[in-house]
Amino acid sequence: MRRKCLTWAALAFATQVAGASAETTTLTFDGACNTVTITTSGTSVDAVLGGTGCEAGLGTGLNGKIHGDSLSGLGILFNGDPASYYLVLTRPYVTGGNWWLYKTTNGINGSWSSGLYSVGGTAEHHPQGSQSITAHMH
Amino acid sequence: MDKTLLALGIAAVAAVSALPSAANARTKTVSIDGYCNVEIITLNHVGDPSSIRETGDGCDENIGVGGFKVRVKDQGKTAGFSWNSSGSAGTTIDLVFSNPYTTGSTVTLYYTVDGVTQQSVQATYTVLDGATQRSPKAGTRSITSQIRRP
Numbered sequence: 001m002r003r004k005c006l007t008w009a010a011l012a013f014a015t016q017v018a019g020a021s022a023e024t025t026t027l028t029f030d031g032a033c034n035t036v037t038i039t040t041s042g043t044s045v046d047a048v049l050g051g052t053g054c055e056a057g058l059g060t061g062l063n064g065k066i067h068g069d070s071l072s073g074l075g076i077l078f079n080g081d082p083a084s085y086y087l088v089l090t091r092p093y094v095t096g097g098n099w100w101l102y103k104t105t106n107g108i109n110g111s112w113s114s115g116l117y118s119v120g121g122t123a124e125h126h127p128q129g130s131q132s133i134t135a136h137m138h
Numbered sequence: 139m140d141k142t143l144l145a146l147g148i149a150a151v152a153a154v155s156a157l158p159s160a161a162n163a164r165t166k167t168v169s170i171d172g173y174c175n176v177e178i179i180t181l182n183h184v185g186d187p188s189s190i191r192e193t194g195d196g197c198d199e200n201i202g203v204g205g206f207k208v209r210v211k212d213q214g215k216t217a218g219f220s221w222n223s224s225g226s227a228g229t230t231i232d233l234v235f236s237n238p239y240t241t242g243s244t245v246t247l248y249y250t251v252d253g254v255t256q257q258s259v260q261a262t263y264t265v266l267d268g269a270t271q272r273s274p275k276a277g278t279r280s281i282t283s284q285i286r287r288p
Contacts, residue, residue, distance in 0.1 A: 022254075039254050043211050048253035058230040060250040061218060064208035073208055075220030075232035075248075084222040086187070086204035102220075107191025107201030108180065 025093045030116045031129040038072070038093070045072045047087075054132045055079060059087060076101075078134070085134075095119045103137050111137035166239045167193070167266040169273035173281040174198070176272055179205065179219075179239065190219045190233070195271070198280040199224040202233060221247070225282035241265045247281055251288060259284040 022041040028034070033054040039046045040063060047059030061074030070092065076085035083105045090097040095118040104110045113133055166179045174197035180189045188205030192198050202219035210216050217238040221231040230250050237243040247259045259281060264273035 037253070041256075043213070044248070044256045046250045046253050046256050058250055058253040060230050060248050060253075060256050061232040062208070062210050062213075062216070062234065062248070064210040064216065066206060066208055071208070073204065073206060073218050073232070075202065075204070075218070075230060077220075077222060077228070077230040082222065084202045084220040086202070086218075086220040088206070102187050102203045104189050104201055104203040107178075107189050107203075110187060110189060110203050112187070 025119060027089070027093060027097075027117045027119055028128050029099065029133050030118055032115070032131060032133045032135075033129055034133050036087075038089075040072075045074060047074055047076070049076065049078070051132075053130060055081065055134070057081075057085075061087075063091065081134075089117065093117075093119055099133075101133055101137075103134070113137050168235070168239060168245075169264045169266055169276050170245055170281050171262045171264055171273060171275040172277045173261060173283075174272075174276055174278055175281050176266070176276070181205070188217070188219070190221070193271075198282060202231075204232075205238075207238065218248075223280070223282050225280040226285045226287075229282075229285055229287065235263065239263075239265050247285075249285055257286065 022039050024039050026037045033051040035051040037048045043063050045061050045063050049057040055078045057076055057078035059074035059076040063072050072089045072091055074087045076087050083103050086102045088100040097117050099117050100114040102110055102112050113136055164181050169176045176193045176195055177190050178193055187203055190202040192200045200221055200223040202221040204219040205217045208216050213236055216234050216236050218232050218234040221233040232248040234246045241264045242262055244260055245263045248256055250256050264275055
C-alpha cells in the first residue's frame with residue numbers, strides 16, 4: 001500500500017510549463033469574427049479566444065505531428081457554452097494556414113467546421129467577418 | 139502538409155455522420171489509476187475524430203472530442219481530447235493519453251485558467267475489458283480534484 005501511495009503521489013504532480021521562452025502569436029479566422037492569441041512554449045500551447053462580437057474562451061494543448069506535419073491541438077472552452085471543442089491549427093503559424101474545430105455536446109456525436117487563418121492583427125480589432133466559427137458547424 | 143490536410147479533411151467529413159454512431163466505431167473503457175474516473179472512448183478510423191465521456195458512475199460528468207494520434211516530442215504517440223468536466227467547471231482541459239491505449243501508460247490532464255500558463259496533473263491508466271467497471275487501482279476522487287485554481 002505504501003508503495004502505491006508513493007507512486008500515485010509522485011504521478012499526481014502539477015507543473016507550470018510556460019516559461020521565459022514562450023512566444024505569442026495572434027491569428028484571425030478568415031471570414032469569421034474570431035481571434036485567437038496563442039502562447040507556445042516547447043510542446044505546450046495555450047490560447048485566449050476573442051474577437052469583436054465573438055464568444056470569448058480559453059484553450060490548452062500540445063504541439064505535435066501527424067504524418068510528419070506539424071500542428072497544434074487544443075481543448076477549447078467557450079464562456080457559457082457547455083459544449084466541448086477541440087481546435088487543430090497547422091504549424092508553423094503562417095497566413096493561409098488551416099484550422100479545424102470539432103464539437104461535441106454529449107461525448108458521443110460531433111460536428112465540425114474548418115477554414116483558413118491569417119497571422120497578425122490585434123485581438124478585438126481585426127475581425128474579418130460577423131459570425132463565429134461556431135455558427136455553422138456541420 | 140498534404141497528408142495532414144487529407145487526414146483532417148477526411149476527419150471533418152467523417153465527423154458529420156460517422157463520429158461514434160457509425161457501425162464500425164469501437165470503444166475503449168479506460169480507468170485512471172488512483173482516481174475514480176472511468177472513461178468511455180469511442181474510436182473511429184485512424185485520422186477521424188474520437189469522443190470521450192464519463193461512464194455515469196457518479197465520479198464525474200465530462201465530455202470531450204478529439205483523440206487524433208499525434209506524435210509529440212519527448213512523449214511519443216499521444217491522443218488528446220478536449221474535456222469539459224463538471225468536477226472543474228470553467229477550467230479548460232486537454233486530456234492526453236500517451237501510447238494510446240495501453241495499460242500502464244500515462245494520462246496527463248493539461249489545464250489552463252488564463253489561456254497563457256499551462257499546468258498539468260499526471261497519472262497512469264488501465265484499459266478495462268467489457269466486464270470490468272473499475273480498475274483495482276481506482277481511487278475515490280476525480281482527477282479534477284488535483285486542479286489548482288487561483
